Amino acid sequence: xVVRRTAAQETRADRVFRALADRTRxxxxxxxxxxxxxVSELARTYPMSTTAVQKHVAVLEKAGLVRLKRHGxxxxxxxxxxxVAKAQALLVEFERLWxxxxxxxxxxxxxxxxxxxx
Amino acid sequence: xxxxxxxxxxxxxxxxxxATFDRPAALVWQVWADPRQLERWxxxxxxxxxxxxxxxxxxxxxTYYMTGPGGEKLHAWWRIVSVDPPSSLRFEEGSADDSTPTxxxxxxxxxxxxxxxxxxxTMTITCLFAPVADGEQVPGPDTEKGMRLAVGQxxxxxxxx
Numbered sequence: 001x002v003v004r005r006t007a008a009q010e011t012r013a014d015r016v017f018r019a020l021a022d023r024t025r026x027x028x029x030x031x032x033x034x035x036x037x038x039v040s041e042l043a044r045t046y047p048m049s050t051t052a053v054q055k056h057v058a059v060l061e062k063a064g065l066v067r068l069k070r071h072g073x074x075x076x077x078x079x080x081x082x083x084v085a086k087a088q089a090l091l092v093e094f095e096r097l098w099x100x101x102x103x104x105x106x107x108x109x110x111x112x113x114x115x116x117x118x
Numbered sequence: 119x120x121x122x123x124x125x126x127x128x129x130x131x132x133x134x135x136x137a138t139f140d141r142p143a144a145l146v147w148q149v150w151a152d153p154r155q156l157e158r159w160x161x162x163x164x165x166x167x168x169x170x171x172x173x174x175x176x177x178x179x180x181t182y183y184m185t186g187p188g189g190e191k192l193h194a195w196w197r198i199v200s201v202d203p204p205s206s207l208r209f210e211e212g213s214a215d216d217s218t219p220t221x222x223x224x225x226x227x228x229x230x231x232x233x234x235x236x237x238x239x240t241m242t243i244t245c246l247f248a249p250v251a252d253g254e255q256v257p258g259p260d261t262e263k264g265m266r267l268a269v270g271q272x273x274x275x276x277x278x279x
Contacts, residue, residue: 029129088128102137104159105149106119109141118142
C-alpha cells in the first residue's frame with residue numbers, strides 16, 4: 001500500500017533533505033558539532049545577516065539536525081550527534097556492500113569483455 | 119577493477135565510491151543494462167539477486183528479490199530517475215513486502231557516472247540515504263511529489279547546482 005501525501009504532510013525525510021540541500025546549512029552542522037558556538041558567533045563566519053543565519057538554524061532545528069541550548073544570554077547551536085553517528089554507521093555498512101559489488105563487477109567484466117580495452 | 123577513492127559524508131548523508139575498470143564504457147554500462155549481468159553482482163554471494171522487471175528508462179521500474187540462505191526472499195524496487203547510456207544512471211531504491219513497496223523503509227538515491235578515457239573507464243557511484251524516523255513516512259515510489267522534491271534536493275546535496 002502506498003499512501004499519497006499532501007503538501008501538508010511533509011515528512012521528516014523531506015525536511016532533512018531540504019535542510020541538507022543548502023551549503024551553508026551543511027556547514028553549520030559541521031561547525032556546531034561541539035555545541036559551543038552561538039547563533040551570533042556562527043553568523044560572523046558567513047557573509048550574511050544574523051537574521052539569515054537564524055533562519056538557516058531554524059530549518060536545521062525543525063529537521064532535527066541541530067538543537068538550541070540557552071547559555072546565559074547566548075543561544076548555542078548543538079548538532080544532533082546521534083543523527084550524524086547513525087549516518088556514519090550506515091555509510092560504513094554501505095561502503096562494505098559497494099566494495100563487494102565492485103569486486104563482482106570486475107569479475108563479470110573480466111569474462112564478458114575479454115581482450116577488449118578502452 | 120580498482121577502487122580509487124571512497125568518501126563518506128555523514129552530514130550530507132552521502133557515500134561516494136570511485137572505481138576504475140580496464141574495459142570500455144559500453145561494456146561497463148552493460149553490467150547495469152543487462153539484468154542477467156546485474157544478477158551476478160548486485161546481491162552478496164549469500165543473497166543472490168533475481169531481477170523481475172528491468173525497465174531502464176526515465177520513470178521506469180526495476181524490481182528484484184534476493185534469496186537468502188534459508189530460502190527467504192527480500193524484495194526491493196528501483197524507480198529510474200534518468201538514464202543516459204553509457205554514461206549516467208540515477209535511481210531511487212527502496213524495499214518492498216512481496217512486490218508492494220513499503221512506506222516505512224528508508225529509500226536511497228543512487229547516481230552512477232561512467233567516464234571513459236583512453237586508459238581506463240571510471241565509474242563513480244554516489245548514494246544519498248534518506249533518514250527515517252519511527253512512525254514517519256518516506257517518499258515511496260508512487261509518491262510523485264515526494265520524488266520530485268527529493269530529486270531536486272539530491273542535486274543540491276551532491277553539488278550539481
